[in-house]
Every structure is written in structure tokens, then in C-alpha cells.
Amino acid sequence: MAEGHLVAADALSMEREWKLPDRGTIGIIFLIITETSLFTMFVAVYLIYIGKSATGPYPKDVLDIPVLATVCLLSSSLTVVFAEHALKKNELGRFKLWWALTIGLGAYFLFATGMEWRKLIYEDHLTISTNLFGSTFYSLVGLHASHVIVGLTFLSIVLAATLRGFPIQTQLRRVLFLSWYWHFVDAVWVIVFTVVYIIGR
Amino acid sequence: MATIDYPLEHPKANEPEFSFSQSLYTWVATVDHKRLGLMYITAALLFLIVAGLMAAVMRMQLAFPNGHVVGPDTYNRLFTMHGTTMVFLVGMPIVAGLSNYLVPLMIGARDMAFPRLNAFGFWIFLFGGLLLYYSYFGGGGLSGDGSAPDVGWFAYAPLTERSFSRGHATDYWALGVLVSGLGSIASAINVIATTLSMRCPGMTLSRMPMFVWVMLVDAWMIVIALPPLSAAQIMLLLDRYLGANFFNTQAGGSAVLWQHLFWIFGHPEVYILIFPAFAILSEVIPVFSRKPLFGRPAMVGAVVAIGFISMGVWAHHMFAVGMSSWSNTFFAASSMLVGVPTGIKIFNWTATMYGGKLRFATPLLFCCGFLLQFLMAGLTGIMLAVAPFDWQLHDSYFVVAHFHFTLVGGLVFGFFAGVYYWFPKAIGAMLNDKLGKWHFWLFCIGFNMTFIPLHWAGMLGMPRRIYTYAPGRGWEAWNLIASIGVIFQAAGILCFIWNVLRSARHGEPAGDDPWDAWTLEWATTSPPPEYNFEKLPVVRSSRPLWDLKHPQDPDWKFE
Amino acid sequence: MAEHRVANIFKPLASPAAAEHNIALLTLAITAVIFVVVGVLIVFTIVRFRRRTDDESRQEPAQVYGSNQIEAAWTVIPILIVFVLIGVSARVIASIQNASPPPSTLKITLIGHQWWWEVVYPDYGIVTANEIHVPTSPDGKTATYLRLESMDVIHSFWVPQLAGKTDLIPNRTNYTWIDPRQPGVYIGNCAEYCGTQHANMLLRVIAESPSDFKTWAADQQKPAADNPQVGDAKAAFGSLACVNCHTIKGTPSIGKFGPDLTHLMSRQTLAAGVLTNNAKDLRAWVNDPQQAKPGCFMPSMKLTDKQLDRVVSYLQSLK
Numbered sequence A: 001m002a003e004g005h006l007v008a009a010d011a012l013s014m015e016r017e018w019k020l021p022d023r024g025t026i027g028i029i030f031l032i033i034t035e036t037s038l039f040t041m042f043v044a045v046y047l048i049y050i051g052k053s054a055t056g057p058y059p060k061d062v063l064d065i066p067v068l069a070t071v072c073l074l075s076s077s078l079t080v081v082f083a084e085h086a087l088k089k090n091e092l093g094r095f096k097l098w099w100a101l102t103i104g105l106g107a108y109f110l111f112a113t114g115m116e117w118r119k120l121i122y123e124d125h126l127t128i129s130t131n132l133f134g135s136t137f138y139s140l141v142g143l144h145a146s147h148v149i150v151g152l153t154f155l156s157i158v159l160a161a162t163l164r165g166f167p168i169q170t171q172l173r174r175v176l177f178l179s180w181y182w183h184f185v186d187a188v189w190v191i192v193f194t195v196v197y198i199i200g201r
Numbered sequence B: 001m002a003t004i005d006y007p008l009e010h011p012k013a014n015e016p017e018f019s020f021s022q023s024l025y026t027w028v029a030t031v032d033h034k035r036l037g038l039m040y041i042t043a044a045l046l047f048l049i050v051a052g053l054m055a056a057v058m059r060m061q062l063a064f065p066n067g068h069v070v071g072p073d074t075y076n077r078l079f080t081m082h083g084t085t086m087v088f089l090v091g092m093p094i095v096a097g098l099s100n101y102l103v104p105l106m107i108g109a110r111d112m113a114f115p116r117l118n119a120f121g122f123w124i125f126l127f128g129g130l131l132l133y134y135s136y137f138g139g140g141g142l143s144g145d146g147s148a149p150d151v152g153w154f155a156y157a158p159l160t161e162r163s164f165s166r167g168h169a170t171d172y173w174a175l176g177v178l179v180s181g182l183g184s185i186a187s188a189i190n191v192i193a194t195t196l197s198m199r200c201p202g203m204t205l206s207r208m209p210m211f212v213w214v215m216l217v218d219a220w221m222i223v224i225a226l227p228p229l230s231a232a233q234i235m236l237l238l239d240r241y242l243g244a245n246f247f248n249t250q251a252g253g254s255a256v257l258w259q260h261l262f263w264i265f266g267h268p269e270v271y272i273l274i275f276p277a278f279a280i281l282s283e284v285i286p287v288f289s290r291k292p293l294f295g296r297p298a299m300v301g302a303v304v305a306i307g308f309i310s311m312g313v314w315a316h317h318m319f320a321v322g323m324s325s326w327s328n329t330f331f332a333a334s335s336m337l338v339g340v341p342t343g344i345k346i347f348n349w350t351a352t353m354y355g356g357k358l359r360f361a362t363p364l365l366f367c368c369g370f371l372l373q374f375l376m377a378g379l380t381g382i383m384l385a386v387a388p389f390d391w392q393l394h395d396s397y398f399v400v401a402h403f404h405f406t407l408v409g410g411l412v413f414g415f416f417a418g419v420y421y422w423f424p425k426a427i428g429a430m431l432n433d434k435l436g437k438w439h440f441w442l443f444c445i446g447f448n449m450t451f452i453p454l455h456w457a458g459m460l461g462m463p464r465r466i467y468t469y470a471p472g473r474g475w476e477a478w479n480l481i482a483s484i485g486v487i488f489q490a491a492g493i494l495c496f497i498w499n500v501l502r503s504a505r506h507g508e509p510a511g512d513d514p515w516d517a518w519t520l521e522w523a524t525t526s527p528p529p530e531y532n533f534e535k536l537p538v539v540r541s542s543r544p545l546w547d548l549k550h551p552q553d554p555d556w557k558f559e
Numbered sequence C: 001m002a003e004h005r006v007a008n009i010f011k012p013l014a015s016p017a018a019a020e021h022n023i024a025l026l027t028l029a030i031t032a033v034i035f036v037v038v039g040v041l042i043v044f045t046i047v048r049f050r051r052r053t054d055d056e057s058r059q060e061p062a063q064v065y066g067s068n069q070i071e072a073a074w075t076v077i078p079i080l081i082v083f084v085l086i087g088v089s090a091r092v093i094a095s096i097q098n099a100s101p102p103p104s105t106l107k108i109t110l111i112g113h114q115w116w117w118e119v120v121y122p123d124y125g126i127v128t129a130n131e132i133h134v135p136t137s138p139d140g141k142t143a144t145y146l147r148l149e150s151m152d153v154i155h156s157f158w159v160p161q162l163a164g165k166t167d168l169i170p171n172r173t174n175y176t177w178i179d180p181r182q183p184g185v186y187i188g189n190c191a192e193y194c195g196t197q198h199a200n201m202l203l204r205v206i207a208e209s210p211s212d213f214k215t216w217a218a219d220q221q222k223p224a225a226d227n228p229q230v231g232d233a234k235a236a237f238g239s240l241a242c243v244n245c246h247t248i249k250g251t252p253s254i255g256k257f258g259p260d261l262t263h264l265m266s267r268q269t270l271a272a273g274v275l276t277n278n279a280k281d282l283r284a285w286v287n288d289p290q291q292a293k294p295g296c297f298m299p300s301m302k303l304t305d306k307q308l309d310r311v312v313s314y315l316q317s318l319k
Ligand code: HEA
Pocket: B270, B271, B273, B274, B316, B317, B318, B335, B336, B338, B339, B340, B342, B343, B344, B346, B374, B375, B377, B378, B379, B380, B381, B382, B384, B385, B386, B390, B393, B394, B395, B399, B402, B403, B406, B407, B410, B411, C034, C038, C077, C078, C079, C081, C082
């Protein structure tokens, strides 16, 4: 088609001032939105079932506030930001350091959760089938923990690659997305923490 | 974008002849949004036939009182699988398929934002579907004889708990739907990312085709509304496998909780299902009336409004569970309010036809069928939304009639309109219009014959989900007529199947733009090449091809 | 007594149903008008603006893009209509759910089972099944209250001519009330899918004049008739597993799993409306319940003909 070429030229000129949001950004944002919707349901159910358990043990008898773990997880949000900045400034050494620290903090959180569950199961005999508290507690905290695990896996992959000398600075955007996801996981913990350990007791 | 300096050789030129196994491989391994789109649509059509045949059996059973075609267990499985299939394996792939195939073409993009995620979405969906159907073999567990779930498509607790539903049937239901849901979410995120960040130069949101707008809102609703279902199903599986107590009423669990979780998903879902039809009408009606869509901004506003209001109406499915009079009033009100934006759409479509030159090819026929039937469907919906009236109508055949008017008279009619409209683009050959008209009239007559009488059966106290009924309750006539109607529907569908199979091979060539249409997908060859476009017409309005064809009075002068 | 087999929601015979009937008529009228107006508009457009065969000119019609006034019009008018409907609904919802209904002469607890109804009269100490006897309320000044519970899954109370649905939900108590105007048998179905035999979970409300009701209640309160002629039949019954599931007041059989049989013969139907209560059907039922109600929770007891005769003759003595 003859006008096609004219059109094409026209399009070219137009393309210069044609800016659209980056697709990866949109993707990760909506991933987080849909995850939020999922967590909202589990949180809502937890709230609805507070105090509805037919039998013990009840939250106030068995739950103690995981202060240290919470501090670790939340501060890992900071360390990951530092890592990011380091990477932006292309200081790989500091990047690796902060990144590893983030993983460490996250890992400790998981470990703490594990210990908490161990105590609940073996000492307090609270399992997911014991009562409504058990069902809602393990599912909500477990859902969050599973997200921590996913986060840690990706974080570790990045670290491993970097240590192997992979030019991570070329993947700045991916690193950024990963850190967003990690912030999300932290934010969710703030909610879970408030609901389970403050309101729930 | 890099459309211009792309190698300009003709698409067909670089396609060598494939052996069967090779071409099969190219389909299985493809990440091309068009092929994935076609695969979604094909899957939807196959499942439509399967679930339709199930419905035919149900109608046979109900044609006469004390029917003996199938027993209670079989019947209960039939309606469960029919409903689940139609909603999750017909409706959802239609959403994903249409947006996959058309959105990139309409916004002048080379592919979806995440092609691989797209392929993942399709295969995980298909896997979920097959998992559901595998229940026919594995449902009873290794020991028992296999069987499909029989808990109804919304699987109310506690009927789904281990103590009332033994074997694995219900697990297959939960897992299958859960898994295929992942696929839907994946493709929804993909659609959003594509529309927001892949539009070709000049295509601002205000110029985006109405179709894309509707599918964008649709995807948004999927992203928000599907997780609640997943959550509920996860809890159900925890109950069934780890002995959790979410829906265990003996341990203080709530049976109503499931209903809330399900319908928080379930009501938005029904709009998710109807939106493709809305999207199709918004493209087909203008082209066949030769006029631009009337009140475009209002139409966009309306879908967005529906997208939001529909999140707040779910409990209108639960008027009978004994909610407080306040909640009943609230949900009655919000449900009726949805009627307003929906009305705006109906009115604008009509206004688009008003003053046009209507070309009654098959696509427009199906659109007109949609308009009248969906009007009826919506108004019965309003009746159901009037809570006190619903206390009588709830779980009766009136509800069955209502939602078949929306889903068959609405979704399926709109879908057929879309198939007749875009088949030429996708396959490169026209569908036979004569057969198309037969398809339309048979299906239209059959459909109304089946579902209008069921309104009466419901108002005479016929509950749904009953495998049999005694004579003398005033239901015989209505049920018989309804069952006869299915014969016409089946005949119509057969015309369609025959039409597709035949036209695909010897249909008359379509050419790039058989309908003299206005959106970008008609600017490329039929079928489009891998890379969709050789060069893009400039987009200065919502009807780029109109501007091309009428340089003297282009749209952008008026927008 | 008049049996209303055709449960037409447009022939209400009690207050709740009547209220629902009125608002139904209003809603139908409004929606009908909308349907006609909009429908006519659509059909007119379709007919009037179809492309004439004579005009083959490639001439496009005038390109109209929209009109804010018109959009405003068809946004506002529906909103007004909807507000009317909302207002009316709100009032009727309240009038049925909140407004204090007539004082009760009778309280009944209705317990759903898969797939039969247990009917308990706490004040009278009566337990029966599948058939609810209530006094009529000709002037609508008295009412019968139903307390709805469930033993297993969700069921739903629905007797269209008396009242719309209210669910029977395990671990939750719902209430509804009825005040039948005239004596009669009102038929309803369980209206929430509750498993295999949901279809055969019928419910009958038997409304009779207060005096008739009194006599019925008095009979029901008596222990099971002890008819000497069927002494050995009674023994035969007692020796069978029936007693594990069925209660017969004043005898050793105190099972709770199945319906109370103390006054079986006072009922019109068997097994929630599946069979009519006569010798033939009763015998068929006891012989093999799975025949009439496949999947129901009463097993076939594999009785010999002799046992059958005795058991049935005993059951028939349970006036
Ligand atoms: C495509 C799917 C679809 C759509 C679009 C709708 C649309 C609507 N539905 Fe429907 N519905 C279903 C699918 C759908 N429904 C399904 C599947 C079920 C049953 C699930 C199950 O139990 O298995 C169901 C059940 C259902 C119920 C529960 C019934 C019960 O179980 O007791 C209710 C109650 O309020 C309801 C209401 C509505 C309303 C108010 C609309 C509105 O959106 C309709 C709006 C449209 C109009 C009103 C017509 C056009 C408007 C005008 C012409 C303007 C003028 C109108 C007015 C001023 C009122 N629907």
C-alpha cells in the first residue's frame, strides 16, 4: 500500500516522544496486587475465627511475640535497599555483602518460625487440626513463610550467580523487582504480626 | 517501535512445508500469542460440546417425571461437571483466548508482554481441566470405583468435607479448578502488561479499541477476584488432607464462610464471563452499522463502573442464609445498581445501530440476539436482586433460567458473533453465511424454547439440582418443552461445527479486511504473520483504518 | 383436606408469602415495562435501519459519536427506578425480618437430616418427621415459629405458598414463621442441594383448625399404641436392628439416626414424601429402601417375608 510508507515515516517521527511504562514493572505490580488479594482472604478468615475455637490451646496460652525474628525480617528490607544502591553505584563488593546479609536475616526469620512451630506442635500440642486457632494460624503464617522461602530462593540464586562472577549489574531491573517482592513479603508480615500476635492475643 | 525496518518479505514465503510431527511440535512449543489464542478457543469449543452433551443428558432425564435415564449419583455428577466445565473450562478460556489473539493485534504489538508466561498459562489451564476430568477415573481413589465430583459447581461446605464427600472426587474439583485458575491469573497479568506497555505509537488509552478496554478491565477483575476462590480451595484441601477445621461445623467452623469466600469470587466471575461478549459487541455492532461506537467515554466508564460495583454484590447469592436485614438490604441495593452501567451499555449499542446501515451478516444477527436476550436476563437478575422476591426464587429453576439467559443468551451468543467476525482473520477463509444463519436461528429458537419455560417451572416451586420429580406438581409441560428445545440447540451447534470444519478448508478466501472494518487487526494479512505487522498505519484516533480509508474526513478531526 | 400440590408462589396463603407476592408483582410490573420499552426500541432500530437491498452505494451513514444529554438521560432514569426498587425492598425485608410478627401459639424446631426432616414440638414433647402440623391462623393474628437447625449439611426450608426460603445450616440457628390462612396440605421441597437424595426431600405443612391441631397433638403425646394382637410382631421388630436407628416411644427401641416411628401411621407419606403411607409401599420400603430412595441412609435389612409381614403389621399398629 502506497500510503503505507508515508504512514511508516509518520509513525517513526511519532515514536520519538512515545513512552510507555515498562512491562516488567507492570507485571510485578500486578503480581503483588493479586498476592495481596490472596493474603487478604486468609487474614480476614483469621480475624473472623478469633475466639471461635471450640477447644484449647488458645493463642494467649501458647503464643509469645517473635520480637527478634520480626526485627530481623523488617531490617532485611533496609539491607536489600542498601544492596540495591551499591549495585547502582556498581560497587559489587558492598552489594554482595548487603545481599548476603539480607539472605541471612531472612533465613533467621524462617528458622525462628520453624522453632516456634516446633514448640507449638511438640510442647503445646497445637496442630493444624487441633482447633480453629490451629487451622487459621498455621495456614496464615505458613502462607507467609512460603513466600519468604520463595523470596530467599531467588535472592540466593542472585547471590550465587554474582559470586560466580556473573555481571549482575546488567540485571539491575530484575534485582529491583526482586527487592520489591521482598518489601512486599515484609509488609505482609507487618499485617500478619499485628493480626496474629497483637489482635489475636 | 521497530515495525518499519522489519524484513518485508511476504509472511508465507518463509514458511517451509512441515511434516505432521513437526507442525505438531511447532504448536506445542509455540509462544506465539495467536496460536495460543486459537488453542484456548479450540479448547473452549471442545469443552462446550462436552458439557453441552452433559446438559442434553440432564434434559433427557428431566423431560418427564420419574425419569430413568440416569440415577441420582450420575445426575448430580452431570450438573456439577456441566457447571464447572462451562464456567472454568469454557468461559475462562474464551476470555484468555480472545484477549490473547486480539489484544496485541488491536494495539499494534508484536506479541504479548510475556510470551513464555503466556504459554505456561495455557498449558497449566489445560492441565487443570484434564485433572478435573481425570476424576472420572481416579475420583473414587485407588480402592473405590472412580467418579466425578457431585457437590455442585459452587461446592458448598460442609457437603465437601471428608465426612460427607468420601473418595477423591471433591479433591479433583478443588485441585483442577485451583490449577486452571493459576493459568487465568497468569494470562490476566499478561493482558494488563501488554495493554499498558505495548501499545503502538499514537495509541493513547483514549484511542484504544473498546474491545481492549473491556478485556483490560476483565483482566483486572480476574487478578482481584480469583485469589479468593484459590484461598477457599486451599482451605478446603487443608480440611480434607490435614484435618484443618475451616469448614468443619463440628469444630465451630462456619458453613457460611465458604459461601462468602466463594461468591466474593463468584459474582465478579460472572461479569468476567460476560465481558468478552461486551467486548465483541462493541467491535461488531459499529462495523456492521457503519457507525462509530456511540458514547465511547460512557462505555468505558460503564465497564469500569461494573468492574468496581460487581465486587460489592456477592451476598445476593446468600439472601436465604439468614443474614441481618441490613446486609440483605445493602446487597439488594448494590446488585440493582449494577443494572445502571449495564443499561448504559445496552443503550449505547442500540444507539450505535440507530441511524446506521445495518448489514445483517451472521455476526450482527448474534449481536441482536444478545441484545434482546441479555436484556431479559438482566431484568430477571433485577428480580432476583429484590431480596424478598429472591427468598421465593432462590435455588429454583428461575435462577437456572436467569443465568442461562446471561451465559448462553449472553456469553455464548456474543462469542459466536465474535467467531463469525474474526474467523476470516484467523484462518484466512470466510465462514459460510448461509450455514451461519441456520446456526443462528436454530440455536436462538432452541435456546429460548429451553430456558423461557424454566422461569415458570421455578415460579411453580421447582427447585434446582433435583434428578427427578413426581408428576402432578405443574412442572411436566415446562420441562418437556425445555428438553425439546435442546434438540434445536444441538442442531444449531452441529451446523456451526460443520461450518467451521468445512470453511477452514474450502471457505472462500477472506482477504485482509473482509468486513471493511476499522481496527488494526484488519491492517495485516489474514492470517497474520508471526510478527503481526509489516508496517503500522499511524494511530491518531480509535478507528485508524477509518482514517486511512477516509483521508478527507478522518476521526481524529472530531475526537 | 385440600392438598396444594402445585406450589405456585403467586397463590400465597400466609403472611410472609403474601408480602413476597406483593413485591414480586411490583417488581414484575416495573421490569416488564422496562423490557417492553427497551425491547421495542431495539427491535425498531433493527427493522428501521437494516441496509435496504436497493441501496448498494458505498455511501457511509452520518458518523455520530455520541451525546452527553442522552447519556445523562439514560443514566439518571434507571438510577431513579433502581432507587424506587431499593426503597420498597428495604421496607419489605424489614417487615418480614424485623417487624414483630403476630404472637406465637406454637414453637417448632425443624432439624434437617440427609434426607429427611425431624420435626420437634418442644412445648408438647412431640417428635415426628417430614410432616409439620400447625394450627391455621384465619385472621393472621397468630403464627407458628420455626427454629431451623441441621444435623449434617445445609438444607433449606421452602414451602412456596407459606414462606420463602430460609436455610437450615449446621452450627447456626435460623428462624422463620408461618401463619397459614386456611386448612390444607402445603408441599415444599428442600431447596439447598444436600447430596444424593436432595430431590426426594419433600416437606409437608399440614394446617388444621386449632381444635383439630389440639387433638392431633394429644394423640402424638401418647406413647406408642400397644396392640396385643401384634405382640409377637412387636417382639420381632424389637429383635431387629431397626431399634438402633428408630425411636418408638414406650418401647426399648430408642435409635436416633432415623425418623421417630412412634406414630408412623399418623403420617401421609413415607421417607420424606417419596412413598404414600400404605401397606404396600410400607412393605416395599422396609424390604428395600434403596429401591424407592437410592443412596438413602436406611440400609436394606434383608428380611425374610415372614419377618417383613410381622414388622409391617407392627408398624401399621403404630396409629
Ligand atoms: C454472565 C453472567 C451473569 C450476569 C451478567 C448476571 C447479571 C446479574 N445477575 Fe446474575 N447470576 C449468574 C450469572 C450472571 N448474572 C449466575 C451464573 C448465577 C447463579 C449462580 C448459581 O447459583 O449457580 C446468578 C445468580 C444471580 C442471583 C442469585 C440468585 C439466587 O441464587 O438466589 C442474583 C440475585 O441478585 C443475580 C442478580 C443479577 C443482577 C442484578 C445482574 C445485573 O448485572 C443485570 C444488569 C442488567 C440489566 C438490569 C438489564 C439492562 C439494563 C437496563 C435496560 C437499564 C434499566 C434497568 C433498570 C433500571 C433495572 N444473579
